[in-house]
Amino acid sequence: MVAESVVIFGNGALSSLAWYCLTHDSPWQVKAFTVDRAYLQDPVHEGLPVAPFEDLASLYPPSEVDLLIPLGYTQINGLRRERYLQAKAQGYSFISYISSRASTWPDLQIGENCLIYEHAIIQPFARIGDNVIIRSGAHISHHCEIGSHTFVAAGACFGGNVTVSEQAFVGLGAVLRDGLHLAERSFIGAGAVVVANTEADGVYVGNPARRSGRSSMEVTTGKSTG
Numbered sequence: 001m002v003a004e005s006v007v008i009f010g011n012g013a014l015s016s017l018a019w020y021c022l023t024h025d026s027p028w029q030v031k032a033f034t035v036d037r038a039y040l041q042d043p044v045h046e047g048l049p050v051a052p053f054e055d056l057a058s059l060y061p062p063s064e065v066d067l068l069i070p071l072g073y074t075q076i077n078g079l080r081r082e083r084y085l086q087a088k089a090q091g092y093s094f095i096s097y098i099s100s101r102a103s104t105w106p107d108l109q110i111g112e113n114c115l116i117y118e119h120a121i122i123q124p125f126a127r128i129g130d131n132v133i134i135r136s137g138a139h140i141s142h143h144c145e146i147g148s149h150t151f152v153a154a155g156a157c158f159g160g161n162v163t164v165s166e167q168a169f170v171g172l173g174a175v176l177r178d179g180l181h182l183a184e185r186s187f188i189g190a191g192a193v194v195v196a197n198t199e200a201d202g203v204y205v206g207n208p209a210r211r212s213g214r215s216s217m218e219v220t221t222g223k224s225t226g
């Protein structure tokens, strides 16, 4: 049975955004938020209770709620990946939110724990993995394949047949030439124009995009992301 009640992971801006969108644009009812106990400062967020993630299974068991984990790209999406896999191992199911204002087609193939925001365009024959966030106004062309645990920022533009391995990040307004491949944990900076395949863990900026000296883990650790 698919639960109609949802718990959202997080107590930051992206969690508030997800709560707002679910409340105004979905059939689900948000029951509570959950965070790691170490981050639980205020027991109430957006007027709802905040439960320690460590106690979630006893307070909101998998038989009663589904989860949504809208964390950003901290640790090149590694934190969201880890919490998603932990919750899955505890038996939770996940919803995927697709804005009623997004543009999609009947053949849409999309996994669980995904968020597709308003005015994102997902063309026919595109495929989206699990635990993927696609922010407002991004354009995912036909036959693109977006690997699990990836984050696509607002206004990014993917040409046709672009393939993306797991845990990649594509920044605000970046352009990906058709047919290319992003390796796992690639980080594409805001406004980059990518014209060649990327290497794992690389950070790419500029037009044409060039690999910088730093790793994607380095530029996404210890910062607020999203």
Ligand SMILES: CC(C)(COP(=O)(O)OP(=O)(O)OC[C@H]1O[C@@H](n2cnc3c(N)ncnc32)[C@H](O)[C@@H]1OP(=O)(O)O)[C@@H](O)C(=O)NCCC(=O)NCCS
Binding pocket: 135, 153, 154, 170, 171, 172, 188, 189, 190, 191, 192, 205, 206, 219, 225, 226
């Ligand atoms: C690439 C990025 C991670 C670098 O951030 P940072 O580590 O804080 O780096 P800084 O801002 O200190 O900039 C370092 C240098 O890189 C340059 N630079 C930074 N971001 C750049 C970008 N996107 N494109 C081109 N050059 C960039 C800066 O101009 C600076 O150059 P300088 O040393 O010659 O002065 C960051 O700018 C970026 O693009 N983040 C993605 C933002 C985004 O899309 N967010 C999505 C929100 S949902």
